[in-house]
Amino acid sequence: MAQGFQDIQRNKVNKEPGYKTLFEKVTARTGGEKKSYSWYRAAVLAEAGKYKKNFKKYVLDEKGDKGGHIEEQDINELRKFTVDGHLYMFEYMAKMRWLPYYDRFPLVYVIKSTKEEFWGANLHYLPVKKRILCVKKLMDGKIDIPKVCFHKYLHNHVKGLYIDLASEEWDTAILLPTEDFVKDVNGVKFPINKEEVWKETNEKYYDKITGHRLIKGYGTKQSREMSK
Secondary structure (H helix, E strand, O other): OOOOOHHHOOOOOOOOOOOOOHHHHHHHHHOOOOOOHHHHHHHHHHHHOOOOOOHHHHHHHHHHHHOOOHHHOOOOEEEOOOOOOOEEEEEEOOOOOOOOOEEOOOEEEEEEEOOOEEEEEEHHHOOHHHHHHHHHHHHOOEEEEEHHHEEEEEHHHEEEEEEEEOHHHHHHHOOOOOOOEEEEEOOEEEEOOHHHHHHHHHHOOOOEEEEEOOOOOOOOHHHHHOOO
C-alpha cells in the first residue's frame, strides 16, 4: 500500500447524489469505507477512462451537478479566480518563451493569488505516491513540496473555469491521469513523457518550500472550510 494513502481518505457517500460527477461515482464505489491504494487507483482509472484528455467534461460534470438540489451536489465548486490555500484543476495555455515544456491540465495548490496571476505547486510534477505525501502534509496544515513543482500562472491564459476541489476529493484528484506535458514549437504541441518529468523532479525532490498553510475563502465560511 502507498504510505499514508488511507490517512487522506475522507469518503462520505451522498445518499441522494442526483447527477453524479466522477468524484461522486468514485466515492460511491467505496461505500464510505477506506480502501487500499491499488483499489482506489483502479476505481479512479476506470471512471477517468470515460473522460480521456477532455477537461471540459469535468467542468460540465460540475455544472450538471450544480443544477440539482443542494443536498444532491458534491462539495467542489466552479470558480472564475483562485484564492490562497485551495487545490484547483484547470486547463492552461502557457507562454512558452522560457519553458521547455508545460502541463496543459494542471493540478495546482495555490499559495499566492492576485488579479492577474497566481503562484502554486502543480502536483502533477510528482509521481503519484509522492503526491500522497504532499497532500497528507497539506491536510495537516503544512506545506512541504519540492520547489520544482512551483510555477507562476496567468489568469488570462486559463481556458474556462477552475474546479475548486474540496479536500474530501483530493484523494481522487491526485490519482486522476489528467497530466498532459507538452512542448510547444511554433504552435505545434509535442508530447513529453511524464516519466521523464518525474525523473527530473526526483533529482530535486529534497529542495523544498516548507511552511504553514494559509487558507482564504470566497466570502463565506464554507468556502474556507471546504479546503481544510
